[in-house]
Amino acid sequence: MSDGDNWVDHAVLEFHSGRPLTLLFDYDGTLAPIVPHPALAILAPQVRARLRRLARAPGVAVGVISGRALADVRDMVGIDDLYFGGSGGAELDLCGVTEVEPIPADAQRQLTAAVSDLRAALAGFHGVWLEPKPVGFAVHYRATPEPTATAFHAFFSRWHTQFPALRVLDVCKSYEVGLRDGWDKGDAVRRVLAEQPAHTFAAYFGDSENDRPAMAAVVAADGVSVGVGPEAPAGTRYTLPTPARLHTDLARLCGALNLFDRGTHSAGGAEATRDHLV
């Protein structure tokens, strides 16, 4: 069986051959475009509707696994019956059952000290700001002008080495800080897949470095990785240029699986047709 030259055809072929689907998405830069501030990264209503339809379809599971805090990504997505990963995989919501990575005492001490020290230091770097999370934090520098940005990178690259229990990733103009050797998005993917039938076909969609472990996890489970945008890790099975292209692909997948809004006239009705084409 050919698996098609795009992820939608591949997923539909696998589904029609009897494999359930598990679709797992990164949030920022994948489901929502990158914008100047995290609070502005709103999920388009049509995309929310498509994810909801997919999640409610028999044989389809949907999850969103983000660097954001779990409560934050759940709010942004606004659908209850999904799998969620937050804080880069350290917090999980497995369709209503929450699991949080236990933080060893020494790592907790380092996290607390790092946040307090950084808050004081950031006063000297205009435009840099700290986003706390239940497990870790992000330090945003998107709005930082030069030469402050260069000075901040020089400072941060030395500063974080005094906290060896912490893991630092440079993701979308922020430093994402979690626990070294802690749970990552790959662990989150494996945890979600453990709840699915063994022969499920999994796809993971991501745009940046913090998605690499999740992509490796789906590939190890005989699934596919889909890179979104120019910063996606190299070597993914499929690539999409933008989140907008993912949105139209989701519409196409809903159409191929005959998932249309119950409120519309029929599967061939005006909204269904429009949604299929969006």
Ligand SMILES: O=P(O)(O)OC[C@H]1O[C@H](O[C@H]2O[C@H](CO)[C@@H](O)[C@H](O)[C@H]2O)[C@H](O)[C@@H](O)[C@@H]1O
């Ligand atoms: O794993 P993700 O869902 O992709 O989350 C990664 C980080 O995303 C958020 O920050 C990034 O997106 C913002 C909105 O587009 C953008 O303004 C910011 O510059 C980016 O760094 C989020 O705030 C972080 O907590 C996540 O770690």
